[in-house]
Amino acid sequence: MSDATAALLQVVTLLVALALAYRPLGDYMARVYVDEHHTRIERGLYRVMGVDPDADQRWAVYARSLLAFSFVSVLGLYTLQRLQPRLPLSLGFPGVAPDQAFNTAASFVTNTNWQSYSGESTMGHLTQMSGLAVQNFVSAAVGIAVAVALVRGFRRARTDRVGNFWVDLVRGTLRILLPIAVLATLVLVALGAVQNLSAGIEVTTLTGQSQTITGGPVASQEVIKELGTNGGGFYNVNAAHPFENPTPVSNLVEVFLLLLIPVALTRTFGVLVGDTRQGYAVLAAMGVIWAVLLVGVTALEASHPGTAFGLAGASMEGKETRFGEAASSLFAVSTTGTSAGAVNSFHSSFTAVSGGLLLLNMGLGEVAPGGVGSGLYGMLVLAILAVFVAGLMVGRTPEYLRKKIRAREMKLVALYILTMPVVVLAGTGVSMALPGPRESILNPGPHGLSEVLYAFMSAGNNNGSAFAGLSVDSAWYNTVLGLTMLFVRFVPIVLVLALAGSLAGQQHVPATAGTLPTHRPLFVGMLTGVVVVVAGLTFFPVLALGPLAEGLS
Amino acid sequence: MRTSTPAALRQLGAGLRALLVLTLVVGVAYPLLLTAVAQVVLPDHADGSLVASRDGLVGSELLGQSFTRPVTEDGEPVTDAVGVPVTEPDPAYFQNRPSAAGGGYDPLSSSASNYGPENPDLVALVEERRALVAALDGVDPEQVPPDALLASGSGLDPHISPAYAHLQAARVARERGLAPEQVRRLVDDLTQGRSLGFLGEPRVNVLLLNLALDEQAGTPDEADSE
């Protein structure tokens, strides 16, 4: 079988699997968030938490609950890392340094899962499973909750209530993430992933050296890392590690898990707003971007331009033999498009322009198809922007999903689209201007700029993947990137919740022939165009100096 | 809860309790239960697909390892500037890909090189490795396949391409005093195609290959002494 055929079949298999899961999971998630009943276990949890699950919250209260939970989470995770040596299963590792512990806490609570640490030599099993992996669940559930709150804004009319954060959080965790994670963990273990509490076994290799076979609850964490588009690997090399991702089949399963919820949420959205075609349209825009980038990256990796790869004859640096270029490209595009940041190959060693495409994929704002929840709300915000311009062009006050896009909504949208680029560019700019942070760069020339840009693009979009040549375990990067992650996660979330509140307060306007249809290919094209143009215009200069300068040299 | 508690504090309290109960569910119960299930159902996989030889555990099927030997000069091990023993590829074994994990294939510090495609260091390394492999295997440098020149992502890649395995077959056969055909056949036997026919790349697990060689013909030392 030719490489191209195999690559194509791989994608087709993935798409078929996603298509099969799309409706059942999307419909199920919609039911989860409108269900009036609480299970017995949930009731118990609410009682312990001391919240009234039947109280519908105003957007500001919803936001306060979310921020309070996240604040406590950062604090808790920080404390857990600092106290690591005094707790069980520490594997003898010391407490994590303050700046790194802050960075990691911010990183996992914001669903970024940027790792300035190396898992196997920093984090004990307890920190991994009861600290980091917990955030893998709940930060994902928070993302879905925000998306659902926004969808409620479209769905509801003349109310100031957008749902109950605690209920959304618990349901997302227990009813959606947990069951899938349990199932997928067993699949991964069957494919060879590790799941134990071993502190490591010393073996003597064939040539007589000693090697430590590490252990840990890897599979259970691996699964939620992909499913929740978190991306923080148990090990330093993430899903390139054979214990996390042992075979090409497990690799496809992991890519499937990455895309599963972001993709199916478009169905949930369609169901909840009462027009599944709207969900298809949003999905189509996401899919087009994903597909174009996938073709681009796969073609570039296969043709491996660049000096070193030209010499070697392939772009296999940083890639595993079992995956090869096609499966690595698929993973790379999917992980940068979902804000997951898990990697099965090292993006820094991709061909230069591929690296640029991966950067751009994040720079689009993580919407192809985006992180769990955040992809949907990100895309909906961009859809509002597209609707605004398109709506004016058809001569009406713009409307989306039967809600008017007025100055108040645009103010929130404008602030949303402004947050990420400004933070990313400012962070990169300052880091490049200061001598200290520049010293962390590994690769000389334009690639060095790409490394710093990638760090901020990744943190600034809560992705978590890296051009890992940059040594980011420094006070500067730990602190600044930590703050970046918190800022770009929670400022947009508050804006989105405000938007939800503003939309929910409106009445529904009737859809007429004069209403811009937002489910047709034309709008999908326009939405895709808006996504690409806004990000393209923002990042073109710096991409020109980084990956383009490197790739066109 | 007292009604006079400020709203912010109440939310923080709820947040803390929520974090704790959810930690119990997904941070303790979930991993431990799954560990238990995995240990019962698939203990071999769950423990890392360990591989044993007659002498005991030799590694994990999933993790690559170094097949090197200490460099000696006048019977004394050579060390580098910081006192670490210098090693060289053991020609009796199939060699893995270059590794950036610690000193090479160290599971305690998995790592990629992160070199960019234009990095002069990488360019130099490619040239250097090509020369070394060509010299070791006595082949034309042009024939050295890419995976022999470029480091893997994990630094623990257990596989090499069939091309690289075949390139090394003659040398390994020579070193072990085996017929090249016999080694080649072994390589072919241990070559995995694409999973399900279209996933990933064809590959050869180096540890299993070397282990099979050892078990087939005794240890290389014994082979040498024959």
Add this chain to the structure above:
Amino acid sequence: MTPLHLLASSLPDALRKLDPRTMVRHPVMFVVETGAVLSTVLAVTVPSTFAWSVVAWLWLTVVFANLAEAVAEGRGKAQAATLRRAKTETVARRLREDGSEEQVGAPDLLVGDHVVVEAGQIIPGDGDVVEGIASVDESAITGESAPVIRESGGDRSSVTGGTRVLSDRIVVRITAKPGEGFIDRMIALVEGASRQKTPNEIALDILLASLTVIFLAATVTLQPFAIYSGAEQSLIVLVALLVCLIPTTIGALLSAIGIAGMDRLVQHNVLAMSGRAVEAAGDVDTLLLDKTGTITLGNRQASEFHPVDGVDPRAVASAAQLSSLADETPEGRSIVVLAKRDHGLRERRPGELTHAHFVEFTAQTRMSGVDLDGGRRIRKGAAAAVMKWVRENGGHPTEEVGAIVDAISTAGGTPLVVAEHLDGGPARALGVIGLKDIVKEGMRERFDEMRRMGIRTVMITGDNPLTARAIAEEAGVDDFLAEATPEDKMALIKREQEGGRLVAMTGDGTNDAPALAQADVGVAMNSGTSAAKEAGNMVDLDSNPTKLIEIVGIGKQLLITRGSLTTFSIANDVAKYFAIIPAMFSGVFVGLDTLNVMRLATPQSAILSAVVFNALVIVALIPLALRGVRYRPSSAAAMLRRNLTVYGLGGVVAPFVGIKLLDLLVSRIPGIG
């Protein structure tokens, strides 16, 4: 004025607007001006042909933007000047309580004062006629030279200050404070003095501001990257890049588009009290249209004669004609016309018939007719009244008449029965005249258009439901409200608004006022009462109820122009990047010259060409901004496809061509090429 004259005469205003305090109202252009100031300082310190060229064109960019606004305002100023002439100082004859008169200046009038105006005098302020009837020349505000009748009571009682009474004497109760009258508001409106940003404009402004911030970040942070790359840029180049990226095209034209939109309304003789109302017009979902005068011609007309069995149709026509000869109502005239058209009956003058006695229509008898020489009496009128007359004169009403009458009613017509009574015999019904509402020509097409635009049309009529349904079907409206009272109308508006629809309506009477106020777009007829004019948010000076349809179009056009130019503006950036980025960096990274797809001559010429293009495109688009993007009613999807192709795709392509052409010129300048 030719366009060039207009540009030239607006230039002083454009320069005045460079005042930063004025500029700050337009955030995008304010950034350009700041950049221009900064560049000027830099050019002074390190002069070069390139630097000064860029500086000059940056300033021109700002001036062009101001010019666009000044030109748009200039057009209004001309109108305002005409209006001001009408507002000459007038002396008012105020009535004291005892009925005597006193002379006061118009500015001293208070609301509630009564003033007397006689032929040849100017009405001193807005008000209602409380006594008398007069013909008034309102050409000062409407431009229409034919005088209009204003009389006390009823729906034609309002008069506007500044208009001239041509005949008779009226007493007017002043309803507006001096300086706040209709003409004052009109002047303020056309001059743009009272212009406030409309909701969509504010939303767009916010978007443009946020894009500006993003591009500012992209440009400012480029310097450290450039320094790292060994290609430090001069600040002038960075300013040039920034100005090219931020949405200057739409930023420069935005306020001109708004002013021009209001102006287009004024040209249609419609005064909008706020820009918000104009935008709302574009959003209208439901259009309430009065049947009479809007959908149908003002009056019903005879369409057919239906004879009863055994009567010659011609005889019916003849009798009908005779009975209508003295009937000067439009209905009566139409009977005579129909008799001539269908039966060749010559119109006879009343005088021709000797001893004929014409019976006028009265509300009591509900009949009119004629008593001819020789004892022949003819009556026509409402079926019940005429049949009663027949019975009273010894006749037997036939069943057949009832059937014909019902049939006409069902079809939406009004039946008039014709009967005659010859001396000595019994009276008998001859036949029935069918009167019909005549739907104005082209209405069905317009309503079809509306439907395609997603606008629901509802006909409002006092007719019974049967009649209303028939006319509604013929005219092609979507729905109708029959036997409508003002309360019904109000309820309908509220019901539509409950469903989230925006409602537009026209009205003129005082009893329309609440509905006009409730409607999202209420267009009051200028001929109407001042209560109606106060309640509505637009006044149609032509008092043409069909105007509503045009108003909707103008509202849409305003939004379309903004949206299209925004798209164009942003699409332009693509080409500018391809001009500027390689120019900035191909010195260090030779490979980046691959991006110089336009093969521009030198880095300087590339940057300068982009800046010049950016400035010239503003001037080039001023006419479009003033005229508005072409608008043809069609579905939203079709409109989007068209505008996206023209302004989106066109916006991407045009600057590639433009910049290349400019580069060919610019590169000939020594020191740049």
